[in-house]
Amino acid sequence: MTVRSFGQLAPSLQCSYPPEVSLFVSSEFESGNIVVHACAAPSSIELSIRHDVGDEHLQWFYFRVSGAREQDLRMRVRNAGTSSYPRGWEGYQACSSVDRKHWTRVPTTYDGSELVIEHRPAADLVYYAYFAPYSLERHYDLIAQSAAHPLVALERLGATPEGRDLDLLRIGEVNQTKKPCWIIARQHPGETMAEWLIEGLLERLLDTNDPVSRRLLSVATFYVVPNMNPDGTARGHLRCNALGVNLNRQWNEPDPSLCPEVFLVRQRMQSTGVKFALDVHGDEALPYNFIAGADGVASLPDAVHAARRRYKDALCRASPDFQVEHGYPPVPPGQANLQIATNWIAERFGALSMTLEQPFKDTVDCPHPDGWSPDRARLLGRANLDALLAVVEEL
Secondary structure, eight states: OOEEEETTEEEEEEOOSSTTOOOEEEOOSTTOBOEEEEESSTTOEEEEOOOOTTSSOOOOOEEEEESOTTOOEEEEETTGGGSSOGGGGTTOOEEEESSSSSOEEEOEEEOSSOEEEEEOOSSSEEEEESSOOOOHHHHHHHHHHHHTSTTEEEEEEEEOTTSOEEEEEEESOOOTTSEEEEEEEOSSTTOTHHHHHHHHHHHHHTOTTOHHHHHHHHHEEEEEESOSOHHHHHHTOSSBOTTSOBGGGOSSSOOTTTOHHHHHHHHHHHHHOOSEEEEEEEESSOOSBEEEEOTTOTTSOHHHHHHHHHHHHHHHHHOTTBOSSSSOOOOOTTOOOTTSHHHHHHHHHOOEEEEEEEESSOOSSSOOTTOSOHHHHHHHHHHHHHHHHTTGGGO
């Protein structure tokens, strides 16, 4: 048996039964996250999810099983009940892939304590993840391909705590008549559906044959940060950066030594101004796509609240995957948490500022055998441009 240590536990472990099968569980790759406790047989693999740095959050997992062809795997995630969002496991099905391109859902149960994934893979190598990963390599490809477009200028805002580039894509001309529209994603790196949505949005926005995109770019300049937290992405974190900081709780007074990601983006916002901001996330528990606005910002004009309602109604028309009945309860005026991006931006700029949440599960209103997926997230990204077109000239 081969074991590589990680503190008191093993992030990878080779199974010892049966002897002719070399079954191996590992997460020693970018965004990987799992700890292996036991692997006595394919039907009794015991795992746990590793905490983010800082020990506050755990939920994201991503691992591979090799030597698994035609084996009935039963994998128990022992600490699921102590995860950051235990309700997220209710009705949840894990994602699986043999090529890391196409992801399907596999049978998964939760008993209030442990998450159990059962699957019989048809290939020697199979990957399992909380949601279809969006790798740093794909992120770099997205940045490079977008930056090559004649409408796009790349701005390197600075470096993350671990020295990775924090990139911004500026799309369209800059002048006093254009409305500055900001879109950011993956403050929480484990919410990978956020960058899948950005990919679809950018694909449409940069399509010069699309009349919606052409009209938007005639009245607005876009500032897009597809991945706010590349360090957390590499480390396999759910919510935190490399220093254990939850970026979406740092916006009021960000410390550049602890969360340069927020400090740098906020600094650039100050220089451009903001008329529209969309912060893209994923919600672990709720099986819906929904928008949370800056209800608690007392200084926000009624016209901005009305614009948010029109935006949501337009998004409902553009995509049956979006709905307005379910979401977070509104915060009473004057009680907004200004450490959250949406609230700080609304307070500082009087902008239409919103958080878009997507599910890790399936949507109740429009279910699909593969649950919520990268393809559906990309389509929702495209639909957001229809919604923005409905309000942008009034902002």
